[in-house]
Amino acid sequence: MTKQIKIPATYLRGGTSKGVFFSLLDLPLEAQQPGSARDKLLMRVIGSPDPYAKQIDGMGGATSSTSKTVVVSKSTRDDHDIDYLFGQVSIDKAFVDWSGNCGNLSAAVGPFAIHSGLVDRKRIPENGIAKIRIWQANIQKTIIANVPIIDGEVQELGDFELDGVTFPAAEIAVEFVDPSDNNGSMFPTGNLIDDLEVPNVGVFNATMISAGIPTIFIDANELGLSGAELQDDINSDEAWLEKFELIRAHGAVKMGLIDSIDEAATRQHTPKVAFVSSAKDYVSSSGKPIEANSVDLLARALSMGKLHHAMMGTAAVAIACAASIDGTVVNLAAGGGNRESVTFGHPSGTLKVGAVASQSPNGWTVDKAIMSRSARILMEGWVRVPSDTMK
Template sequence: MPQIKIPAVYYRGGTSKGIIFKRTDLPEAAQQPGEARDKILLRVLGSPDPYKQQIDGLGNASSSTSKALILDKSDQPGHDVDYLFGQVSIDKPFVDWSGNCGNMTAAVGAFAVSQGLVDKSKIPSDGICTVKIWQNNIGKTIIAHVPMQNGEVLETGDFELDGVAFPAAEVVIEFLDPADGEGSMFPTGNIVDELDIPGIGRLKATLINAGIPTVFVNAADIGYTATELQADINGDADKLAFFEKLRAYGALKMGLIGNLEEAETRQHTPKIAFVAPPADYTASSGKAVQAADIDLLVRALSMGKLHHAMMGTASVAIATAAAVPGTLVNLAAGGGEREAVRFGHPSGTLRVGAAAELSDGQWTAKKAVMSRSARVIMEGWVRVPEDCF
């Protein structure tokens, strides 16, 4: 069978990389959800790969780089672009559509502007183009503030993001009403729950739907410090199995799955993270992070591995949980009321903001805000065998 060519752009967004398509550029069979779409995206990224390397595709063998986005002009009133995100499994034949990717959101606005998905009358020659995004996975609005210069998206600049080697132009992202669309912000009604896990015992946990469903536990309660780097965890199958067990029981408690077995096919959500008060540590780049410069420490796992930095959506969860007095995240940051935190992650630090309010006994968040950057790495056509779908 010959190969077919599909127009695509390969982007870095935040601390992630992914391939972005316009929906109308996909083969007709893949323009709607279903098996054909999933098979094409799997083949594009090089999955499933029993060697877990994605050598025969654009994936780079990590959850941060095995991502696919599909964009279209929005059908939602007042929005510019519809954004659908697929987390492509590396070694298994499935695409997880259950959540958003906050890092790649930084690339969505830029792609929408440069690919003609935003009305030209809204695009300034110089300054900031405000792109209103409808996030289809979770049914939420995101606003990206895209820098422009001489009528084109500005990608270069001096904004530095820990976890990315080179500076770029800053893209400010607002996640409006960031509870992730699968129920209340705290699905159990509690800001702290107890998970009763066979073989582990009872663990305090904050279970939150904000940005992405996330299970937070105290690092000290599970024998960690939250200063760990990827090498401390990712090469140990027993440690990874331990965190997956925590994640599965958290998902069950949150009502995201009906039984523990379902967690295996829902790897993208929820995330599992552990927190601790500030401490000195050395980031993966060799940079010294001082306790005095951060509010708390956070480590999070994505698709079964400790993340090299921090997922954008998990950053929203961190900011929102920190804004609610009494959550494990808030207590690790020192407690009290706060609208922003700077947390330490394996690659360095990140500042995120959110405002939460208590109304009729329910906590809600109006928005969460963070800065990211994005850059086109390559554009053109990606090729896949005609018989792959």
Template sequence: MSKSAQLRIPATYLRGGTSKGVFFKLQDLPAPAQQAGAARDALLLRVLGSPDPYGKQIDGLGNASSSTSKAVILSRSQRPGHDVDYLFGQVAIDRPLVDWSGNCGNLSAAVGPCAIHMGLIAAARIPENGVCTLRIWQANIGKTIVAHVPITHGQVQETGDFELDGVAFPAAEVALEFMAPAAEDGAMFPTGQVLDMLDVPGVGSFQATLINAGIPTVFLNAQDLGYTGTELQRDINQDPQALARLEAIRAWAALQMGLIADLAEAAQRQHTPKIAFVAPPAGYATSSGRRVEAGAVDLLVRALSMGQLHHAMMGTAAVAIGTAAAVPGTLVNLAAGGGTRNTVCFGHPSGSLRVGAEVARVDGQWQVTKAAMSRSARILMEGMVRIPAGSF
């Protein structure tokens, strides 16, 4: 029986938006984990408590959901014109997998505050009172995020009265701008069309909007799936057949979007693409029992992350929603009533969220300049995380 000691690694545990994650300073990681690879993945899996065949992550800091099984690595930016480099890992719960293929829009709100807390930002950049504007290099996808972090008496202001549906308590508002969030190595609409027909053997054929903005996402009509768009987590996550069908659709969409070369690769790429379904406005009761009236939103959206319906909305998927809503003819735009718009308010299982996007058609291709939304963030715990020696 192994009796090796435990390692102590400096870490900070934060809520960002409707997610939680363990944040590390790159230089604080053990030397083997300071580089991408198996050692880093093994360390993060052990920190979060994965893989756990019971699905609970009891022996780690994960909380048994895709929203809380996340890790972030920060460092002073090596990118000109940027303040901090931000790397995100989505840690699977029941499998030995860390997915590095995309960003987390919710935890993006915590990057600026955490970077200041970790001493990664020069003191001269931080005002005594006001807003500290930081340029963040999102290393997973090679994109810039601008975070506007409130400062009081030279410290990050974390408490406040900004309310975010899906989070129980108010906090200070952190405004985010996702600059040019579409993929640079391909079209924002990978197939060149805003509306496609997606054929999924054994499942069916579906109208779909396939977009790569914020995060690769496939949008479907709720009605085509037999849904209303008012579903809550229990309506989807307790239905294994529904989850299997949605995963099959997601896998074939990944293939059609050119994200994978073989269908089998989708199982190892759970973080991207996301799959979401949309519907016109309708009244519904949120997961907290609060009523959202049809007139309060432009459309309804439900999205899955890591094979489960999300309790609110992923931040990166919100970017995709805002961008798609601004492009006439997408399923998102049509569900919102069509026409031209640069902001949209959508209903999700926990309430509603407003997101804006600036798009233009250039040389026959749709381009997005930026997407913007507000989230909040708060440090929950700081100190040392412990893992058994020999875990990586």
């Protein structure tokens, strides 16, 4: 009979997501390097693959927002404090997707690193804001987390309210530096809007952007949707989920992220697919009325094959970047023109995001995108997995 091993871990909420956080050097030696051993360990921690799609025998919550893992270490770069690696664990399939970042959990990385002693104490004020410089290893980008500090410790509690999170907490402003793809244009096809042809589904005007996270934006009207849909409206309809997955797969090929449609099944985390519409009245999932005059547009996005209950942080960055450029699907839904920020309505409420875009000889760029999130430690100690997990 095999025994269980225990591994130091912390369970945190970041924004509207939750995940299991590890310090790299606390992982078993064979899992401190990328590869099969690490993937097997993280899947077992979360409780995947689970054919029942419940993750009962693990820490996951059976949604894309809660099937997440984070590995943090002291940075190998002189101008950064920590390195951050994000793993999106598939719920019912045996793989971990390392292709993108989680914007929501990005807000929890700084607090976790401070709490775990991974940040030089000289970088942390006794009272004030600690600017934690994070190297996001998945996408090779810099994130600045502005973490509030009181008496030398992270301030977790406060009165900042975030739609999609029940209780208020302390505000953490998160800056995504140069969020567009350095390997090519922010618009990988070179166009602000493309004709995206999806066999047996339709042809759509789509803005495909690589900023924050690769995202495909389509006007809700073209899909026959209002833009005010809530989770159950989409997630209870298998036909809609199949359509969106086909759109995502064909968009991924057009963006150059994959070579064939078949590859989309092994790259569930990216790209995202989202639909937007002009502002209108609706009632959020909590029963809170959202008035059209309180938002610039409505946005809904799918993550890991399901409509997200709020908005992924990285997709919010994509919304900010696309909205700032006149002529994109997102910008037109917001009313067009030059914009440095937008407030959009999502299934759980509203969110304000900001970005300033400029055009260079190499295409559109964004220096920085900003949004506010909060984070809180939920549990700390050890997770346990069978000792033969990594074999």
